[in-house]
Amino acid sequence: MRFNIAIDGPSAAGKSTIADILAERLGYTHLDTGAMYRAVAYSALNKGIAYDDEENIVKMIEEMDLEMPADGRVILEGNDISEEIRKNEISMGASDVSKLEGCRKALVAMQQKICADGGYILDGRDIGTVVLKDAPVKIYMVASPEARAERRVKQNLKKGLEADYETILEDIKKRDYQDMHREHSPLTKAEDAVEIDTSYMTIEEVVTRVMEIIEEKTGV
Ligand code: DC
Secondary structure, three states: OOOOOOOOOOOOOOOHHHHHHHHHHOOOEEEEHHHHHHHHHHHHHHHOOOOOOHHHHHHHHHHHHEEEEOOOOOOOOOOOOOOHOOOHHHHHHHHHOOOOHHHHHHHHHHHHHHOOOOEEEEEEEOOHHOOOOOOEEEEEOOOOOOHHHHHHHHHHHHHOOOHHHHHHHHHHHHHHHHHHOOOOOOOOOOOOOOOEEEOOOOOHHHHHHHHHHHHHHHHO
């Protein structure tokens, strides 16, 4: 029986990187739920819908043709938007639309449907607390804002995206505050989640620690 794994934590704590490696090692599929909020923000921006216009955003999601294939791409209305949704303005937009209860409800339902048969690793903000409340393995991954900003600068430089340290640090702090203080499903650690502070850990050390937790929790 394949189970699901929940990974939560603030932006740039390493959730996606770790989820990708785990998925490869376990033969599971990684579903990046943040990318779905990003796709909503991207679509709203293109259609001229304000990020706080809940009624029209929910309508838009109902009609939205969003595909999240197992290879990690994000396909909206047949177009590959994987790169565009990583831009700074979309990061903030995703955090804005994620405040809306209707938007959360619609995306949570999609996420639960996708991973209903198990074998998925979901990373996000509300996975252990809302989307996969019964997951046997829940990880809460954190790192200092400074460590996260440094990592994001390196990633962005590789991708040719905005890479000013101070701007990125500011954005991370702002998004942390917004994601932790919103009314609906704010980012919090699930009671049964295991916290890992990745500030001073290498990727391989984090993967090893998570594999230990999976074994402890499931015997696999
Ligand atoms: O993980 P990310 O940085 O790509 O997520 C973008 C935004 O989406 C983040 O600021 C908060 C929101 N989000 C959320 O509210 N719930 C999730 N499960 C995933 C992301």
